[in-house]
Amino acid sequence: MIQSRILRIAAIAVLAVGGCCATFAQTATTARRHTVSKGTMAPDFALTTLDGKKLNFASYKGKVVVLDFWATWCVPCRAEIPGFIALQKKYGGRGLQFIGISMDDNVKPVQAFYRKFAMNYPVAVGNAKLAEVYGGILGLPVTFVIDREGWIFAKHEGEVPESTIEREIESLLSADPRSQVQRP
Amino acid sequence: MNRVSFPRAVTTLTILTFALAMSAWARPAKGGASASPRAESGSAETLSSAALIKPAELAKILKSTTGGKPLILQIGFHMLYQQAHIPGAEYAGPASDANGRKMLTDRVKSLPHNKEIVLYCGCCPWSHCPNVQPAYALLHSMGFTNVKVLFLVNNFGTDWVYKGYPTVKGN
Numbered sequence: 001m002i003q004s005r006i007l008r009i010a011a012i013a014v015l016a017v018g019g020c021c022a023t024f025a026q027t028a029t030t031a032r033r034h035t036v037s038k039g040t041m042a043p044d045f046a047l048t049t050l051d052g053k054k055l056n057f058a059s060y061k062g063k064v065v066v067l068d069f070w071a072t073w074c075v076p077c078r079a080e081i082p083g084f085i086a087l088q089k090k091y092g093g094r095g096l097q098f099i100g101i102s103m104d105d106n107v108k109p110v111q112a113f114y115r116k117f118a119m120n121y122p123v124a125v126g127n128a129k130l131a132e133v134y135g136g137i138l139g140l141p142v143t144f145v146i147d148r149e150g151w152i153f154a155k156h157e158g159e160v161p162e163s164t165i166e167r168e169i170e171s172l173l174s175a176d177p178r179s180q181v182q183r184p
Numbered sequence: 185m186n187r188v189s190f191p192r193a194v195t196t197l198t199i200l201t202f203a204l205a206m207s208a209w210a211r212p213a214k215g216g217a218s219a220s221p222r223a224e225s226g227s228a229e230t231l232s233s234a235a236l237i238k239p240a241e242l243a244k245i246l247k248s249t250t251g252g253k254p255l256i257l258q259i260g261f262h263m264l265y266q267q268a269h270i271p272g273a274e275y276a277g278p279a280s281d282a283n284g285r286k287m288l289t290d291r292v293k294s295l296p297h298n299k300e301i302v303l304y305c306g307c308c309p310w311s312h313c314p315n316v317q318p319a320y321a322l323l324h325s326m327g328f329t330n331v332k333v334l335f336l337v338n339n340f341g342t343d344w345v346y347k348g349y350p351t352v353k354g355n
Contacts (some may be wrong), residue, residue, distance in 0.1 A: 004220060033341070071261065073280055073281075076307050076308055103261060105261055136268065137267065138339060138345055139264075139339020139340055141308075148298075
């Protein structure tokens with residue numbers, strides 16, 4: 001009888017701990033989203049681009065960076081890219097840099113897409129770890145607009161109008177004091 | 185016929201002829217059904233509401249301690265599955281890809297056709313998802329009769345994770 005009582009208490013304890021862990025994991029996933037958002041520092045990372053070059057995010061400090069998480073099969077992602085190419089061409093000389101992080105499972109369609117659309121900015125295939133570092137990429141597209149010092153000025157989840165991105169780019173390139181990211 | 189009414193008759197006839205010609209031009213081509221521009225063939229929006237299950241409903245089933253649980257299959261992109269997926273869900277995609285559909289076929293082919301299965305993706309907005317409709321159509325063609333698709337209108341993050349429904353991470 002004492003043995004069954006001990007077993008029952010042990011079972012309840014295990015269930016309680018398990019429930020807490022699950023709740024913690026869920027809370028952590030949701031909380032992580034807000035650790036990488038407007039006003040926070042964009043996490044550093046290193047990848048290899050489609051043409052085999054090293055892509056070190058830290059080396060872009062001093063530029064306004066638009067970091068785009070996308071995929072070749074993602075319709076709204078594809079819709080944005082011609083506009084991004086145009087903006088890179090228009091503002092590249094003033095210190096703008098687009099970076100594309102593909103969430104495709106295979107590199108071949110990304111290479112084909114890159115060539116077909118003559119993308120004029122570096123593209124690398126990402127991974128789940130990088131996505132987690134950036135707060136979780138749990139739907140596409142996700143676009144970060146980052147100022148010259150590496151602070152996130154805006155985070156867009158879903159397709160964003162080209163005019164919105166351009167307005168943000170302009171304000172950061174112009175170093176308008178009103179556009180300075182509010183530091184935490 | 186008097187001289188005053190003849191021009192009027194011609195004018196009226198001309199207007200009527202023009203109106204008939206315009207209506208004939210505007211009529212849809214014979215045999216061409218005018219589908220909603222959003223509900224393209226293969227689109228998630230072609231799935232009937234009877235084939236869908238809402239996140240709150242699935243979350244309730246998962247939470248319940250009575251009754252069986254459906255087989256849940258994520259048929260979207262793998263990096264999403266790795267970051268977060270519904271507890272107990274298996275990866276079997278992407279269904280927009282031939283290799284992904286083979287993975288899905290291999291997973292379900294030995295199951296009874298009345299097996300309760302829930303498919304989900306959440307890669308991007310529902311109206312643009314390239315995976316749910318091919319996956320549903322595949323299972324339907326294999327004879328499965330008890331398949332639902334999780335209706336994620338925006339994406340997995342917005343409609344499941346950030347709503348506080350359970351998730352786990354990993355391969």
